Amino acid sequence: MKKLTYLATLAGSMLIAASCVDLNQEPQSFISDEEYFSQINQESLETSVSALYNNLWHDNYGFNSRIQRIQVCADEITYRAAKPGNELAYYDQLSPNIGANTADFDTSWELFYFTIANANKIIHYSAAPADATKEEVAKFNGVLAEAYFLRGLSYFYLVRMYGNIPIIPENGYETVINCPLSKPDEVYTKMIVPSLEYAETWLPESPRLGNSSTPTKWAAKTCLADVYITMAGWPLKKKEYYAKAAEAAKDVLDHNKYHHQEANYEDLWKETNKNNSEFMFCLHHSHANKVMASNYGKSYYPADFYNIKEEKARNGWADYYARKEAFDSYPNDKRKKWNFMTEWYSTSNNNKLIQWQDSPDGLPCISKYYNYDQGNPGENAQANGVTCIYRLADAKLLYAEASAKATESVNTQAIEAVRSLQDRAGYAELDKVPNDVSYDDFLNIVSKERKYEFFAEMRRWFELVRTEQVSVKRADKWNGSFFQTQGHYYFPIPSAQILLTGWENNKGY
Known part of the structure; x- marks a missing residue:
């Protein structure tokens, strides 16, 4: 040959x-x-x-x-x-x-x-x-x-x-x-x-290479649910596809035996644990091997960042910050603690600790991917880690939304899907979605949980478009x-x- x-x-x-x-x-x-x-x-x-x-x-x-x-x-x-x-x-x-x-x-x-x-x-x-x-x-x-x-x-x-x-x-x-x-x-x-x-x-039901760098049957099924729920929204607005989206996502929740929800949210984003089974399909990055290195290095660090451990300025590129409104409205849960960096040593303040409000740019940082940065924060343009395209939480929230919109009602499995993510986030019992939640309130909760759960995971724009919520969520610029x-x-x-x-x-x- x-x-x-x-x-x-x-x-x-x-x-x-x-x-x-x-x-x-x-x-x-x-x-x-x-x-x-x-x-x-x-x-x-x-x-x-x-x-x-x-x-x-x-x-x-x-x-x-x-x-x-x-x-x-x-x-x-x-x-x-x-x-x-x-x-x-x-x-x-x-x-x-x-x-x-x-x-x-x-x-x-x-x-x-x-x-x-x-x-x-x-x-x-x-x-x-x-x-x-x-x-x-x-x-x-x-x-x-x-x-x-x-x-x-x-x-x-x-x-x-x-x-x-x-x-x-x-x-x-x-x-x-x-x-x-x-x-x-x-x-x-x-x-x-x-x-x-x-x-x-x-x-296959489990990935060919033993990790999420290759997709499973359940990744394809979750992607199908995402496709169907999008077809039901803007621009096609074929509402009959909500039922198909719910069916596909439910199949993932009911029958997959490989993908399991990670116990701790922060562990999803640690380099040592990037092969966990909650991920259904990701791009796997390796800075050291120069194989698909990610952009999670300097792009996510503030422009005035000082690495106190190295005693060296590591000014980031500050390509992205969290919106102040997104930070302020985010619940004080375990995800928030991991997803945002709210204080850092700053070159603008004689290398002393400052709060984000007092930084030159006046914005909180996105810290979700910092553990990927090879141990010297802000040093590298590229980094390791994964870019998650689908994980089990996608299937849960797709099912919750699609099942509700398909029937204009809220079922127990949909509530439990949302509560499982709220449990992991550390919500108090009174703050979790109630069993007697109304249809409209439930959809609002699902959208918020998707925003919290997938913060900076490159999903939000597509959700706001298909649900025609851009004019509402970005009313300041609409x-x-x-x-x-x-x-x-x-x-x-x-x-x-x-x-x-x-x-x-x-x-x-």
Whole structure:
């Protein structure tokens, strides 16, 4: 069998798919897709699929950087106003700028379509050997299902961020002259749901690599619940999908035997415990090995940070702070203690301890990921840890919301799902969701618990959009904002794509 040198080309080639133009630049010295995949076996399939996670990550400032940046549009994190020309200000104003914010749109578009294009090749050309046993076919399809999962997940992010997007043909993209834009409904029904249904059918119940760096059946099921609840909200507003979301999430809660809620919230975010089973699917980072290092280093430290242990200034980049309102409204529970840094030694105060209110930027810091920073806080641009995309708490809150909205009532299992998270957070009994809670109060509680539980985990913007709560939660900037005047919540399709294809960009860009 030929050596798998083609994999490097598959995983590292330029993104032809996103431009949908016949560039005809396949190097003739490389073997073709057909030749490569005609010889594929279990081992080489696993190698090919594993490369997709690097596609999704997209270098140090790819997935977890770009998706976090757009969260500044929401109501939990903000930016440093004192930084000259800080382009995050456009997100804070709810008015993305196609020029100033172009790196976010270009990178996000590329990383998702890069993942889709390479997943398509694996899906289209891979098949279990004809002489494989039933068990071998199941194992082969279980790995192939990871490609389906990543394809469905990538389209899911794209359709929420950009609205009308192209569907890339599965059988190759080199001969495609122009890919038309497809409406969100078509993307969901043709690509996202079928991809995740295949993944849910074939993925194993426990992860292939023994940790959340590869998804399980339950990760796919939770993603499906997230997809369905989104289809029920803006822009499709197909309310019948609340029942499907509830059904999918309930299946996870009732039948999964691998994923268990971590006893202590803070332990989820410790480097030594990042392989805990509550995580369903994450990007795993390693700064030391330069493999998918995260952006949880200097970006999250204040600009005036002084490392008292080292007795050395470690001024952070202060890319993100917590919003003052988010901190003030956060309950005084165990999560708050872990998620926020409220005092630090400051270079602006002769290296003495200050409170966040007295810092130059006057904002509390996001400390959720500090344990990932290799023991010297603020030293590194990148760090270790995980970027969690789904964990068991997602399934609990998805079920709580979807089951209530599907029936316009609140059931016992939904209440218990929320209470289990409140128990872990250390709520007093009187502060937990009551058994006789009203429908409206329950939905309000669920939304708040999602905001508290997933603080700075890159989920909040998508929730506010599908529930059409941006105008409520960001009332300070809503009137006159781009989103308000244009009547949608989409970001611009990258300018280069518009120039290459002649597509019509989202309204207002």
